[in-house]
Amino acid sequence: MNKEGAMMLLRREGVLAHVLGIAVFLFFSSQGVSAEKRTLRVFTNNSGIMIPVFKEFEKAHRGVEVAYETRAKGNELRNIMRLELANKRYFDVAVLNLNMDMADLVHEFKGKGFLPFRPRNIAAHALNEPEHYWTVIFTRRYALAYNTNAIQGRAPTFKDLMDGKYEFMLDPQNYAWLEGLIQCLGQDAAKDFLRKLFAGKLLLRKGNSVIAMLVIAGEAPVGMTIDHIVETFRKRGAPIAWNPDADPVIANVSVAMLGQGQNRDISKLFIEWLLSAEGQNIIEEQGVAGVRRTAQGPTCLVAPQAVSPEKWKAVYDEYRKILNIIP
Known part of the structure; x- marks a missing residue:
């Protein structure tokens, strides 16, 4: 091939590469995809x-x-x-x-x-x-979860727990649930609710996922955790569900x-x-x-509130007193 023929071939290859480049770009663009992520x-x-x-x-x-x-x-x-x-x-x-x-x-x-x-x-x-x-x-909801092998028929309620019908687990550091309870019921009514609840068969355990796993394992038939944790385990075949009508359902x-x-x-x-x-x-x-x-059900949304650290410390101290964590 002579020099002139070689130059013509290079030009043709250059044009072909350019056309292919445009075609690739148009393809990715039509698919909503960029060549480089x-x-x-x-x-x-x-x-x-x-x-x-x-x-x-x-x-x-x-x-x-x-x-x-x-x-x-x-x-x-x-x-x-x-x-x-x-x-x-x-x-x-x-x-x-x-x-x-x-x-x-x-x-x-x-x-x-x-x-x-x-x-x-x-x-x-x-x-x-x-x-x-x-x-x-x-919205994430705090879920009153229960073992479906241990409890069949009607889902447990907070009144059941207050009446001592079931052992139940609660994280003592679940302050977001406490904050929602106060916003939903008011501070005095929330304290009264907690006193009645904690007079039941309460077991203190830390961690929402841990509580869900302990409910599944049967350590206690009921526990307070998070909706998506319950649903994740339930979809995997674990014997766990939650009551969306437990009054109140606190959510953020x-x-x-x-x-x-x-x-x-x-x-x-x-x-x-x-x-x-x-x-x-x-x-x-x-x-x-x-x-x-x-x-669905009696849901109370937790709203951000400007409360002084001193006031929240007093609320948390009262909460721990009701739990008998501090004198």
Whole structure:
């Protein structure tokens, strides 16, 4: 082949490569996929619920992979996030249980790490942030769980426990449930409720997952845990269920917040997807209540409240006294 023929062949190969490149780009674009995956950085304290949700989002959006941070909970997670934000290491999305600590963090970093965003799929909810700095995604309920081999027929109620009908387990550090009980009943009525409840056959055990496993194992036929933990074990064939009509059912909401990361387009896409019918169905498959589901039974939602540390210490001390943990 002479020099001129070789140059013509190279030009043809160059044109072919360019055409193939465009074809590949158009194919990936039509599939909603980029040739190189983008990483969505998410903070969450609901890993048991959200990890399956992340995987389904990745399947639906093959150009995206979710890198989630879930190594800490409660105040520790809040402090890690505060340090990240103070050093301008911005994440893309946060999916967190709403409490006063998290509300304070958002208000501290409004426009400096957290950004307002009103999703098209937003559902009306009393606990949505008025300026759209967070949006309610689902509700976790504290579940009065029971062993279905030991208790058949009518599900146990709090009155059954007060009457000493069953042994039951409770985490003495479950302060979120206590806070919800006070908001739902009022402080005096909540104290009276707890005194009657703790006069029953109470066993103190720590950890929601541990309590669920002990109910399954038969250490006690009833225990207070979380709805999605019960449903996870039930789907695996374990003899456990919970009573959604136990009065009251205390629940807290989990919310999505838009961060100031570099992937704002896919961050917004992710939040919209969480609120879509597809996203909500996948969330409900984890055993929690989607934001649009009508609450079943006597459900009381825990709202973030500005209460001084001194007042909460006094409430917690009273709680521990009722439990006979401290004199």
